[in-house]
Amino acid sequence: MTLSRCVPPIVFCFAFFIISVSAADDFEYDGRKKCSGCHKSQYKSWKQTGHAMALESLRAGEKTEAKEKAGLDPAKDYSEDKKCVGCHTTGFDMEGGYEIEDPSKYTVGVGCESCHGPGKKYRRSHRKASDQFDKEKKSTPRQTLADAGEEFEFIERCSSCHMNYEGSPWSGTKEPYTPFTPKVDPKYSFDFEKYVRDEKAMHKHFKLTGVFEGPPQPAFHKEFQDTAESASAE
Numbered sequence: 001m002t003l004s005r006c007v008p009p010i011v012f013c014f015a016f017f018i019i020s021v022s023a024a025d026d027f028e029y030d031g032r033k034k035c036s037g038c039h040k041s042q043y044k045s046w047k048q049t050g051h052a053m054a055l056e057s058l059r060a061g062e063k064t065e066a067k068e069k070a071g072l073d074p075a076k077d078y079s080e081d082k083k084c085v086g087c088h089t090t091g092f093d094m095e096g097g098y099e100i101e102d103p104s105k106y107t108v109g110v111g112c113e114s115c116h117g118p119g120k121k122y123r124r125s126h127r128k129a130s131d132q133f134d135k136e137k138k139s140t141p142r143q144t145l146a147d148a149g150e151e152f153e154f155i156e157r158c159s160s161c162h163m164n165y166e167g168s169p170w171s172g173t174k175e176p177y178t179p180f181t182p183k184v185d186p187k188y189s190f191d192f193e194k195y196v197r198d199e200k201a202m203h204k205h206f207k208l209t210g211v212f213e214g215p216p217q218p219a220f221h222k223e224f225q226d227t228a229e230s231a232s233a234e
């Protein structure tokens with residue numbers, strides 16, 4: 001953006017600048033209720049994952065061995081601890097995301113929007129594109145979804161939880177850090193190419209019918225679709 005059209009009064013220009021910046025960057029979270037209603041197959045599969053159960057792991061008496069090994073107190077309840085919930089819920093402290101004081105059951109755990117991006121805006125495009133496809137057999141460019149905040153690269157989102165620790169090779173680190181680092185146990189090293197193919201941790205993949213077309217698409221999109229199952233109606 002340019003400030004060239006900014007003539008005094010300066011306060012006015014500043015307000016204009018802020019509005020343009022936030023309009024471009026901030027997308028609201030919405031919770032998984034709506035996503036799950038239209039994507040029942042992915043939802044059922046995701047429900048079985050550790051991501052879905054991630055908030056449970058913070059409770060006293062859960063995962064006691066892992067906690068001890070990482071220097072945490074297994075008898076302590078961490079499920080309302082600000083230093084923990086950010087990576088064990090969806091959109092913590094963001095517009096529409098998880099709140100400790102007023103927890104919505106649709107943002108508990110690492111949900112759809114943790115990976116696919118905050119969905120309040122792009123989920124409307126899914127409905128619209130789907131209606132258009134049914135009526136006119138016309139596909140919608142995927143780019144419209146990316147413009148509405150949908151994620152197609154994934155790696156930065158995964159890294160913000162999995163690679164966020166002191167001494168991490170990832171450049172975006174900031175506190176609070178994960179206590180589960182490769183130093184605690186090499187099994188906590190994050191290998192994106194391997195992990196993103198772990199259907200037991202994401203969800204199983206189901207065949208898309210062509211409602212969306214074109215870039216952006218992750219490198220593994222075709223690979224997943226080639227072996228995807230048909231989505232069931234219920």
Ligand code: HEC
Nearest residue numbers: 034035038112113116119123126127130208209210211212
């Ligand atoms: C009104 C129903 C509806 C809602 C609500 C909805 N979707 Fe969709 N979504 C669709 C349809 C229809 C498609 C196209 C499927 C196809 O091509 O067969 C789609 C496609 C997708 C795709 C694949 C995009 C691609 O690359 O082609 C993803 C990922 C997705 N949805 C995730 C979500 C998430 C996450 C939410 C919640 C924030 C959500 N959807 C909400 C109906 C919906």
Ligand code: HEC
Nearest residue numbers: 050051054057087088110114154157158161195196198201
């Ligand atoms: C909001 C934070 C967050 C995001 C984003 C996230 N994860 Fe996770 N992930 C977790 C947490 C927390 C666990 C542990 C869940 C538990 O058992 O309590 C986990 C567990 C996993 C596991 C299982 C690890 C094991 O030891 O078997 C895999 C694999 C994984 N994530 C891959 C990914 C990938 C790939 C992405 C991006 C596409 C991703 N995650 C995005 C927080 C996140």
Ligand code: HEC
Nearest residue numbers: 057063066078083084087161162164176177178179180188
């Ligand atoms: C920066 C993100 C982040 C923060 C903050 C965070 N975690 Fe996690 N946590 C993760 C990720 C990612 C995993 C999955 C690691 C894996 O399996 O590779 C995880 C896994 C866990 C597990 C399961 C470990 C296992 O081996 O099964 C427990 C328990 C846990 N976290 C507790 C906590 C507690 C307690 C706090 C706060 C003191 C906390 N986490 C803060 C990201 C985070």
Ligand code: HEC
Nearest residue numbers: 035036039042043046110111112115202204205206221224
């Ligand atoms: C831990 C990360 C993660 C979470 C959580 C997650 N997804 Fe996905 N999802 C992915 C990845 C990676 C793909 C593959 C994208 C591609 O092939 O273009 C995908 C693909 C999809 C697709 C496209 C069709 C398919 O099955 O591959 C839909 C629809 C979808 N997800 C919906 C959901 C919904 C609904 C939820 C929540 C109930 C959810 N996802 C939770 C990572 C995640």
